[in-house]
Amino acid sequence: xxxxxxxxIADDEADILEIISFHxxxxxxxxxxxxxxxxxxxxxxxxxxxxxxxxxxxPKRNGFEVCEYLRSNSKFDKTLIVLLTALxxxxxxxKGLELGGDDFISKPISPKVLISRITALFRRLQPSTGQNxxxxxxxxxxxxxxxxxxxxxxxxxxxxxxxxLLYLLAAQPGRVFLRGEILSQVWGNDVIVGDRTIDxxxxxxxxxxxxxxxxxxxxxxYKFDY
Amino acid sequence: xxxxxxxxIADDEADILEIISFHxxxxxxxxxxxxxxxxxxxxxxxxxxxxxxxxxxxPKRNGFEVCEYLRSNSKFDKTLIVLLTALxxxxxxxKGLELGGDDFISKPISPKVLISRITALFRRLQPSTGQNxxxxxxxxxxxxxxxxxxxxxxxxxxxxxxxxLLYLLAAQPGRVFLRGEILSQVWGNDVIVGDRTIDxxxxxxxxxxxxxxxxxxxxxxYKFDY
DNA sequence: AAAGCTGGTTAACAATTTGATAATATGGAT
DNA sequence: ATCCATATTATCAAATTGTTAACCAGCTTT
Numbered sequence: 421x422x423x424x425x426x427x428x429i430a431d432d433e434a435d436i437l438e439i440i441s442f443h444x445x446x447x448x449x450x451x452x453x454x455x456x457x458x459x460x461x462x463x464x465x466x467x468x469x470x471x472x473x474x475x476x477x478x479p480k481r482n483g484f485e486v487c488e489y490l491r492s493n494s495k496f497d498k499t500l501i502v503l504l505t506a507l508x509x510x511x512x513x514x515k516g517l518e519l520g521g522d523d524f525i526s527k528p529i530s531p532k533v534l535i536s537r538i539t540a541l542f543r544r545l546q547p548s549t550g551q552n553x554x555x556x557x558x559x560x561x562x563x564x565x566x567x568x569x570x571x572x573x574x575x576x577x578x579x580x581x582x583x584x585l586l587y588l589l590a591a592q593p594g595r596v597f598l599r600g601e602i603l604s605q606v607w608g609n610d611v612i613v614g615d616r617t618i619d620x621x622x623x624x625x626x627x628x629x630x631x632x633x634x635x636x637x638x639x640x641x642y643k644f645d646y
Numbered sequence: 647x648x649x650x651x652x653x654x655i656a657d658d659e660a661d662i663l664e665i666i667s668f669h670x671x672x673x674x675x676x677x678x679x680x681x682x683x684x685x686x687x688x689x690x691x692x693x694x695x696x697x698x699x700x701x702x703x704x705p706k707r708n709g710f711e712v713c714e715y716l717r718s719n720s721k722f723d724k725t726l727i728v729l730l731t732a733l734x735x736x737x738x739x740x741k742g743l744e745l746g747g748d749d750f751i752s753k754p755i756s757p758k759v760l761i762s763r764i765t766a767l768f769r770r771l772q773p774s775t776g777q778n779x780x781x782x783x784x785x786x787x788x789x790x791x792x793x794x795x796x797x798x799x800x801x802x803x804x805x806x807x808x809x810x811l812l813y814l815l816a817a818q819p820g821r822v823f824l825r826g827e828i829l830s831q832v833w834g835n836d837v838i839v840g841d842r843t844i845d846x847x848x849x850x851x852x853x854x855x856x857x858x859x860x861x862x863x864x865x866x867x868y869k870f871d872y
Numbered sequence: 873a874a875a876g877c878t879g880g881t882t883a884a885c886a887a888t889t890t891g892a893t894a895a896t897a898t899g900g901a902t
Numbered sequence: 903a904t905c906c907a908t909a910t911t912a913t914c915a916a917a918t919t920g921t922t923a924a925c926c927a928g929c930t931t932t
Contacts, residue, residue, distance in 0.1 A: 517762040
């Protein structure tokens, strides 16, 4: 039921890339890789990862430069940046943190430590981001603050009522909502609409989603199951 | 000016306590000290610090125990916990982070590093303090202090209301702003303007920008997406 | 002072999207 | 087969937004 956290790793050493990404994938993250600074920026833009791990010494653009670029772009305000270095060197440590890095880890890297540090960062960050009422269920994500729905990363557009209806059902997966409940939650208590109206909206949602995640419970109501 | 950030340091070595607290005070923090685990808990309760720095090896109660105590108490939900250790030991590192620590620093401690790490943690935690006056998103840059907007380096002129509207939306990319929110933020609560006024301003911004970075969410509001 | 700007607002209308309903089809249960 | 609840489809009215032009106020220029 967890949101798939996306992590981008940038390092020019292929074996490090491989071993870290192996452990991260095993820990349940969705991982992207880049072999230099330019590729890191490119992939950061296209995949919008939640966390970016940057080696400092990389070709094309070094970790500091990438960090600076990311921090100058408000799109990455909420993105965690972790810097890696071979040097256990105080100066670059401080420089990295001042450029807006969130954490700094010295090589040689222990995958366990890396993962537990990243987990700790997310644990801290989640509650503050947690104002966003986002529902995540498998490939489906529903973000109330953005009125945005994505399926397998691709976003699709729902009209207001459709969105509200899906949001209501998906907020409590498995729970059956009586037609009366749906009416009063989505339409309000004083609005009177016909019985078939709900069906039609359900149908539209099903059509747009492509997958059947809403189950009909005959004589009772509907539930979200996915 | 805001209230100073309160930090509690717990370590049994008096000289370390002294040197760290000296630097923290110099960096503008309000500092409390404790020489063992029990005192740390006591002072944490009475002073409600924003951040607690715990040495792992301490008399009475060690750092892990204190950390565990703090994390079991919801009063300290928002309190940052930084763990210190003499050992550069992976196991206690992970243990500390799993017990709910937010950061972990190995001795010997560099005051500069300590301060920059703490600053980085607070920066993440309090996005309110870091209100950027300049928004950068891809080729678009919006500078509040100069009321200046540039696209791909070329600057273009927005009228006051247009600027304020764009700034509001762009400050939180992706977030949908309800028409009511926009009205109260840009026009103020007591001003009454017609329904179409927002649309017209949105249209002017779109025209001047050339790119479509403002998305309409019908029945809800507008959002900046770029 | 008159004429000319600029920015902000509004009215009027066009274009678009939406939601609700009616009519009809389907499918399972009895 | 019949009944009943839901599914489906098409249609229309209502709601919402886009667009344009006009208006007014305040300020600058002539």
